[in-house]
Amino acid sequence: MISSLTVGGVYESLKAVIGLTKVAADSAVDQKVKAAIFEVQSALYSLQGDALQEREARGKLIAELERMQRELEDLKNQRAKLDGYELYEIEPGHFVYESISQEPSSLNHYVCPKCYQSGTLGILQTTKLKTGQTSWNCSLGCGFVLLTGVARPMPPIRPSSYNARQW
Numbered sequence: 001m002i003s004s005l006t007v008g009g010v011y012e013s014l015k016a017v018i019g020l021t022k023v024a025a026d027s028a029v030d031q032k033v034k035a036a037i038f039e040v041q042s043a044l045y046s047l048q049g050d051a052l053q054e055r056e057a058r059g060k061l062i063a064e065l066e067r068m069q070r071e072l073e074d075l076k077n078q079r080a081k082l083d084g085y086e087l088y089e090i091e092p093g094h095f096v097y098e099s100i101s102q103e104p105s106s107l108n109h110y111v112c113p114k115c116y117q118s119g120t121l122g123i124l125q126t127t128k129l130k131t132g133q134t135s136w137n138c139s140l141g142c143g144f145v146l147l148t149g150v151a152r153p154m155p156p157i158r159p160s161s162y163n164a165r166q167w
């Protein structure tokens with residue numbers, strides 16, 4: 001940042017140089033002129049450095065701002081996608097999210113509640129089990145599994161001695 005103090009200092013030094021060059025014949029004054037020139041050059045370098053730092057800082061801020069804008073845009077898109085679903089009780093006590101799209105072409109479907117909470121859409125795929133129940137699994141592989149329907153009674157388990165080796 002260029003401070004007015006620094007600019008003022010440079011101005012004062014320049015004034016001093018101009019004043020001193022008028023009587024530069026004197027070697028003592030010559031030394032003062034050299035010192036003043038050195039001071040002016042140092043101040044100018046410092047100002048250039050400040051300007052560079054300022055430009056660099058501005059560049060970083062712009063990059064950061066652009067990154068935040070992209071992030072915000074992503075979040076808006078994500079929000080818009082999630083808004084296309086609402087909580088649905090598929091069975092008493094079991095909730096998933098159901099698509100609520102008004103477009104006739106879109107297929108009604110359910111998404112994983114676990115993934116929905118973290119902002120992504122994992123479509124629930126169903127599998128019919130031998131028990132008669134339906135298994136709902138998240139397509140994103142988050143581990144969400146839900147069993148719906150009533151299990152048919154399983155055939156009685158054979159006594160364990162059936163499998164025992166006959167010596």
Ligand SMILES: [Zn+2]
Binds near residue numbers: 122140141
């Ligand atoms: Zn999931």
